[in-house]
Amino acid sequence: MTGSTENHQNQEGPRHKRDLTRRKVVVAGAGAAAAVGVGGTLAAGAFAGETKGKGAGAAASASSSAEACYKLTSETTEGPYYIDADKIRRDITEDKEGIPLTLSLKVIDSETCKPIRNAAVDIWHCDALGIYSGYESLSTGGGGAPTDAPSGTPTGTPSGTPTGAPPSGGTGGGGHEEPTDDERYLRGTWKTDRHGQVTFETIFPGWYRGRCVHIHTKVHVDGKWTDAGYEGGHTCHTGQFFFDEESVLASAEVEPYSTSTTERTTLTEDTIYDQSGTTGGLLRLKYNKKHIAKGVHASITVGVDPDETHDGTDDATQPSASASASAS
Template sequence: MTGKQTAQGPQHKKDLTRRKVVAAGAGAVAAVGIGGGLALNASAEEPATGASASGSSAGTCYKLTSETTEGPYYIDADKIRRDITEDKEGIPLTLSLKVIDSETCKPVRNAAVDIWHCDALGIYSGYESLSTGGGSAPTDAPSGTPSGTPSGTPTGAPPSGGTGGGGHEEPTDDKRYLRGTWRTDRDGRVTFTTVFPGWYRGRAVHIHTKVHVDGAWTDAGYEGGHTCHTGQFFFVEEAVLASAKVAPYSTSTTERTTLTEDTIYDQSGTTGGLLRLAYDRKHIAKGVHASITVGVDPDETHDGTDDAVQPGASAPASSSS
């Protein structure tokens, strides 16, 4: 897949300071295959009207500054697929996204949506030698609060590689697990099959995403166009702590940063990328369904490399991905 981030001369709107990017709860979801004791989370900031969970093109629009850094571990790869699991172990995760125009609330069709994230032990494909995750059978699962005194800045040094603003690192290996791109349908929807991400030093549990528009789908993949959104999705602490009791997450000895300590997440609930989750609270290992509505401005370009807003960061952005 080539040229996804090559701008094709999109006409920018006059008001470039208002980045109209939204991550709003997608409403109630049916978690197929998830048993009793279903746990649903939705942010208090989510409006009662909510984004439509039906096939309707309607949605709730927000005007936010939810762009985030691309991070150093993005790969513009050729993995056009919905199932990005490969052979990685972990709690099954179904990620359902709906992409809408934040001005009109209409679905954005035929967009190319990328997602990528680390595995259950905090390792990124393509960057295994640079990743700071890992595990070697601890005596117990990580506690709700990481070691050290909590502060606005994550404890420990960030993952190596890159400079301020999420400078890109060249891949160090040819692995591409937990990475993929797929096309939004007529309702702006796209669904990925993956595993629940793990954690690594300096960041809360998260998934990266990019949305590309104005390109063309060909036999070779997605060509041309520009990136109108670069963001990250986050998980509530309750679900992360539940995952930490399940292998292979339970074997991790890596220091964990909580959601409130993360310098990228802006603490605004679903409007800042917090996923709505559905899972069996007693048996999270059965699987998790995550959903969110992402509102974008198709006329703007946000590739996450130089104009990303860094919520909560008082200093130049770290290279944490």
């Protein structure tokens, strides 16, 4: 990995004072209210969809460009099974069996729509049977359900031993679970490139009691990359990525997912996903509809506010089991 010591602010210069105006970006396309994300992915739902002219020359240019307003990607709870920046790597699969999944992310400033480079992006998720590494003793083998997983939202923030100093904002919160073992499969941290992009290799997640299929994520900025890992900075986004029902049903026909005896929570029943599409973390998926076992490519553009701190430990971001499915 790169041992760069440049931090986010040094690379982009002093940040101007953020205002309260609508976030805008010019994008190609006749009257298009969309923004291109990773690999040409349309970030549909990640913006307000409003357009307007650019002055005297607006009529002439309207056929080739339009302005689209981004929204922040939804913040969610961190959950009980986070371990700070433990593995600096892009391939997090290790020896876990499952449908190959390539996850391509693009991180942008939600106000300027500029890519955020050298951010540290964490992802972590359960295996095909709903078990999290680091917490295997809290999971039920075969059934895939963590024994302490409520029917709603898990809360709290476990701490771990990172490679190098962990980003700030990754610890604290009551009711968290401390790691119970040294396994770290399906966890990893990597940095965004100059285009704000980062790609992970993993497997399609399984499910466990009370939650739909999902991947956890954090975005850290203003820290430094060193030979030891990522140091300092703060967490500007804590969120989750979600999979549509069609893909999950298809995965359930493939081993080892098909051996799970755990009752599945659907996307519309989930108490964390806010039903807002891409803004809420719904992934864009590409795969062979007749043979999902060959692999899935998932992508999304994540809009963050790099000046804010969102570590996912605020009780306001952790709806209870009885909360509405539309809760953030």
